[in-house]
Amino acid sequence: MNRVVRIHDTIDDSDGVASPELDTVHGPILYLEDVTVSFDGFRALNLLSLYIDDGELRCIIGPNGAGKTTMMDVITGKTRPDQGTVFFGQTIDLLQLDEPAIAQAGIGRKFQKPSVFEQLNVFENLELAMHTDKRVWPTLFARLQPAQRESIAEVLETVGLTAQRRDRAGSLSHGQKQWLEIGMLLMQKPKLLLVDEPVAGMTHQETERTAELLLSLAGKHSVVVVEHDMEFVRSIARKVTVLHEGSVLTEGTMDEVQNHPRVIEVYLGA
């Protein structure tokens, strides 16, 4: 598993790309307070409050429709909440930023449905995701630096797609696309990773490797994982948050959560 651990070398922030100052001296890297989102009167998120600590690996579970994906939409700027506050560190008000600005501030997201650029090859997908100046003119004149090639090669190795680097992303298997998307996330060098159902459609072996990778990322990065697969959650989780009907039902270790009477009720539909 050395391969997985090496990712730490790839992700460092000494690349001189300007992004808003992230201030986490008071602990949490992400604050959600009283966030409410309604779709035609239906409250997908209902006064949701959640804090993610710097360097934490947090799992979020909850039945279908609990609002997990909607929560990620709010954090990444896709959906504007009706009320509430969302802060990245102490100072960055995410509700003031649009999607690209949030991404450049250091929040990366892996989507529930694998979404890679199908017409581009694997290497190009990683190249586009790479943390760098993403404004128009610098992009027009960008040339890959040796160090950047190196970091793409490392991520290719980490996600096991080195042999497929010249293949069109659209031709990859479902599991490979999931990995490519994780690779793209790594290329972004985010401070906070939001990962929506990463192991859906993966084989047992792939699932294990994903768990190792996510564990290796925690500490230096904050990771929020949404997952249905309880075995997977148990294998990585330190702290679990249960979401139900748009707000937090309970938080704790996996054992605490699984023995919580309300959680049993919600999951078993009793």
Add this chain to the structure above:
Amino acid sequence: MDLANLVAQDRAGKVFLTVLTIAAVSISSLNLLVPESSALHLSTFTVTVAGKYLSYALLALAVDLVWGYCGILSLGHGAFFALGGYAMGMHMMRQIGERGVYGNALLPDFMVFLNWKELPWYWLGFDHFCFALLMVVLVPGALACLFGWLAFRSRVTGVYLSIITQALTYALMLAFFRNEMGFGGNNGLTDFKDILGCNLQKDGTRVAIFLLTALSLGVGYVASRFVVASKMGRVVTAIRDAESRTRFIGYQVEHFKLWIFVFSAVMAGIAGALYVPQVGIINPSEFSPLNSLELVIWVAVGGRGTLYGAVLGAVLVNYAKTVFTGVLPEVWLFALGGLFVSVTLFMPDGLVGLAQKWFRVWGLNLKQRSNA
């Protein structure tokens, strides 16, 4: 990226640039060097028609950039072409001077006819060639910038965007039809005499403009290739295939769309400026929504997202149009419509796509034979 490298990596592009050079050189020498009595002589009329095709090809290149690569189906690119054409037309109009029917040194004939006493402010400066060139680039560029900024910022995409681009060119057509606008109304601008002191009726001038058009097409191709081969080209392709995903990895999608839209509009404007001195007239029908639809058909027929496909489509469809409208003018629009439907149904990647498929099959057969 240095240009030599860029061209070296683009095999089809090398073929295209070679063919373009050979065609340009041979067409102009067959006109200027071969005596008129010879069967090999090409008439100046033919040279001008070829020049017209090449300016269309430059326009098709512009459409391919926004549509083929960025997925913005603009059905109003004819407007930028026409604006570039009008800017050049205004310069040539002012060059006429006292040689007009009314012999007015300052005012073009149509203004005298309308009893205007002085030149409208927006005609000032057009007596200078350099100013006119600046406007050829600036006016389409500024309009594309304003329009694109409003449309892309509001995230208008797909069919809605196509419809408002049609509306844009239609509105401009109606405006330019009005005499009070001061662009010659439905007659437009015509009766040009010379450009940079060279008589427009002279063979030498015609051939020079033709060669300039060929050169512009070559430069336009290399510039477009530079854009699509750059990282920006890949970002733009990403936007075409998954716009919202591109936002989530940190690209300001609107800025990229706007950049490529403006770049493309400027190219279309230059194409229009090359077109007008060759056909000798620019009128509001160039803004007709139908024209902009035709451009898209050229690109679809040639094969979008390849650049040279757009050039091929523009030349072939326009050649067919010349032939058709000579023989059976009433049938042309039906033929064009039929062409579009059949390309969409049977040749989604256009002629270039078809050729690539054949080459693949052919290459495979060759390989199998050599294995046997």
